[in-house]
Amino acid sequence: xxxxxxxxxxxxxxxxxxxxxxxxxxxxxxxxxLETGSFQQxxxxxxLSKSKTLKMYVRLSRGEGIGKIIFPALIASFVLGVxxxxxxxxxxxxxxxxxxxLLFLVIYHRTSVELTPEKVVxxxxxxxxxxxxxxxxxxxxxxxNESHSLRWPFRLLYIxxxxxxxxxxxxxALQNLEGPAPAPAKxxxxxxxxxxxxxxxxxxxxxxxxxxxxxxxxxxxxSKMTMWFYIREPEELAISLKK
Numbered sequence: 001x002x003x004x005x006x007x008x009x010x011x012x013x014x015x016x017x018x019x020x021x022x023x024x025x026x027x028x029x030x031x032x033x034l035e036t037g038s039f040q041q042x043x044x045x046x047x048l049s050k051s052k053t054l055k056m057y058v059r060l061s062r063g064e065g066i067g068k069i070i071f072p073a074l075i076a077s078f079v080l081g082v083x084x085x086x087x088x089x090x091x092x093x094x095x096x097x098x099x100x101x102l103l104f105l106v107i108y109h110r111t112s113v114e115l116t117p118e119k120v121v122x123x124x125x126x127x128x129x130x131x132x133x134x135x136x137x138x139x140x141x142x143x144x145n146e147s148h149s150l151r152w153p154f155r156l157l158y159i160x161x162x163x164x165x166x167x168x169x170x171x172x173a174l175q176n177l178e179g180p181a182p183a184p185a186k187x188x189x190x191x192x193x194x195x196x197x198x199x200x201x202x203x204x205x206x207x208x209x210x211x212x213x214x215x216x217x218x219x220x221x222x223s224k225m226t227m228w229f230y231i232r233e234p235e236e237l238a239i240s241l242k243k
Contacts, residue, residue: 051115055111056229058124059210059228069101077095145214147207173194176189
């Protein structure tokens with residue numbers, strides 16, 4: 001709330017100022033910062049007495065996975081490309097389908113977690129929510145994030161290996177645009193040749209999202225499902241899941 005200048009001066013000597021500030025913090029929306037992964041003012045999962053939605057990254061042992069997203073898209077793209085005329089819009093559409101799958105992978109980890117006194121609801125983009133009752137949680141443990149330990153070797157690998165090949169692939173794809181083939185055919189071929197680069201960039205993007213966290217909260221359920229919650233303070237979330 002923005003106060004006029006004279007009202008701020010009046011509040012400067014008010015003995016209730018600190019109490020009002022604390023009350024506003026307690027009544028504010030508590031959530032994890034998606035970019036920083038830390039709690040906002042006054043936020044703590046241990047204080048949750050009703051439903052709260054927290055933004056964090058969640059990885060599941062049983063989920064769609066990269067293979068279940070990419071392979072169907074590649075098969076659909078191949079089938080459509082085989083039966084599409086080279087000079088038609090369908091040939092371009094067949095080349096765009098794998099990029100739609102990559103877009104899904106980009107938002108794959110943009111999850112939110114709703115905590116209630118009885119259950120945990122994982123809200124996933126484009127997928128139905130996944131509900132886990134707290135009574136079904138059999139074990140919680142804080143594990144070291146291996147991606148965090150491997151982040152610099154992985155970065156150097158991309159710079160030393162992937163980047164030179166990416167430049168070569170882009171130059172080759174641009175040369176093919178100068179051929180005598182119909183425009184739709186040339187453009188679809190251009191997309192196909194650059195898809196490998198886009199796929200590697202998406203993998204690197206998802207890796208960096210999780211690599212910034214030193215630890216992850218591992219949660220095992222009675223249904224043999226395992227989940228990893230990536231947050232700055234996994235101890236706080238572990239306490240709230242046991243309540």
